[in-house]
Amino acid sequence: MDDPLIYARAVHFAATITVVGAVFFIVFVAEPAFRRAGHDARLPALMRPCLAWIAWIGLVVAVLSGAAWLVLVAQSMSDSSLTEVFSQDILWVVLTQTGFGRDWLERFVIACLLAALFACFLSARRGKPLWIKTAAVVLAAALVGSLARAGHAVGGGGFEGIVHPAADVLHLIAAAAWVGMLLPLALVLAAAGRDAASLDIARAATVRFSTLGIASVATLLVTGSVNTWYLAGSISALADTDYGHLLLSKVALFLAMVAIAAINRLLLTPRLVQDDSVAATRGALRQLRRNSVIEVAVGATIIAIVAVLGVTPPGLHEGMMTPHAHHSH
Ligand code: HEM
Numbered sequence: 001m002d003d004p005l006i007y008a009r010a011v012h013f014a015a016t017i018t019v020v021g022a023v024f025f026i027v028f029v030a031e032p033a034f035r036r037a038g039h040d041a042r043l044p045a046l047m048r049p050c051l052a053w054i055a056w057i058g059l060v061v062a063v064l065s066g067a068a069w070l071v072l073v074a075q076s077m078s079d080s081s082l083t084e085v086f087s088q089d090i091l092w093v094v095l096t097q098t099g100f101g102r103d104w105l106e107r108f109v110i111a112c113l114l115a116a117l118f119a120c121f122l123s124a125r126r127g128k129p130l131w132i133k134t135a136a137v138v139l140a141a142a143l144v145g146s147l148a149r150a151g152h153a154v155g156g157g158g159f160e161g162i163v164h165p166a167a168d169v170l171h172l173i174a175a176a177a178w179v180g181m182l183l184p185l186a187l188v189l190a191a192a193g194r195d196a197a198s199l200d201i202a203r204a205a206t207v208r209f210s211t212l213g214i215a216s217v218a219t220l221l222v223t224g225s226v227n228t229w230y231l232a233g234s235i236s237a238l239a240d241t242d243y244g245h246l247l248l249s250k251v252a253l254f255l256a257m258v259a260i261a262a263i264n265r266l267l268l269t270p271r272l273v274q275d276d277s278v279a280a281t282r283g284a285l286r287q288l289r290r291n292s293v294i295e296v297a298v299g300a301t302i303i304a305i306v307a308v309l310g311v312t313p314p315g316l317h318e319g320m321m322t323p324h325a326h327h328s329h
Pocket of ligand 1 (some may be wrong): 013147149153251303
């Protein structure tokens with residue numbers, strides 16, 4: 001666990017999932033929910049700068065942790081010290097002459113394009129042009145999906161060489177669409193409830209998030225199973241390897257999150273949207289707030305496990321060298 005690469009990966013995954021989750025939340029949940037409230041609603045004016053800050057901080061931390069990841073990979077590729085990495089042209093060689101470097105440059109360009117778009121996309125002005133929202137969603141999905149190239153999903157041949165990376169890209173986008181949208185949702189629920197308009201927004205946001213959540217959870221389960229099949233697809237690979245144990249603990253946390261989400265959807269959301277009892281509505285809002293914070297914490301733990309999984313030899317390959325061992329950086 002003392003490998004600094006694990007920490008660089010964990011921070012990078014978390015920051016990337018945070019910025020992409022914020023973009024998805026603004027387009028698919030917040031702005032549609034804000035539209036329900038009148039022009040003088042307090043909550044949109046309060047939340048828009050908050051969501052902008054989450055997106056900007058996420059993007060800056062993603063770029064900085066990505067730079068740390070690059071330096072650590074350059075160091076391990078060239079087996080040189082940190083000083084040598086900066087004093088010699090090692091970084092330039094890694095950037096221009098390795099697959100990892102080229103992928104890194106592509107993702108850096110995507111991050112710069114997203115930053116340029118944020119100037120307009122994150123402005124406090126209501127109603128953004130459709131092309132700006134579409135471009136933000138596509139660039140955000142590309143930023144998180146392209147992480148698949150640094151993982152264990154690449155390296156297979158034939159059918160596996162297509163299906164596995166494709167599943168991993170969808171897995172990453174679904175992870176951002178669920179775990180990445182939890183923090184902004186928790187903030188909206190925390191700020192809502194003092195007036196009827198904000199309660200209305202909380203209702204609309206919760207229902208929209210929950211519906212999108214079902215699609216994300218289903219995608220995570222299917223694409224996670226594909227990942228598992230190619231990387232730890234046997235009982236012994238799951239039960240007898242470090243990789244398998246990490247993956248099983250990740251799936252256990254995932255199931256805990258799904259259980260909380262089911263309570264939110266089946267019990268608390270109906271109580272939040274009903275109009276009969278204000279006390280029941282406020283109680284449901286309080287519980288949904290608490291549950292979304294718990295889910296953020298469990299989601300962060302899953303991302304930490306993923307950071308370790310990515311540098312651990314896959315369960316199916318532990319102790320045996322295969323023709324196309326899945327390598328990751
Ligand atoms: C909240 C739920 C989940 C989140 C946030 C999540 C997130 C992630 C992320 C960020 C990666 C890294 C992808 C890469 O480096 O290429 C990953 C990989 C993976 N995920 Fe998930 N995942 C979730 C649920 C699941 C589930 C339910 C399964 C199994 C059914 C699963 C199985 C895997 C496997 C096997 C990998 C490959 C790890 C590696 O070797 O690099 N995940 N996941």
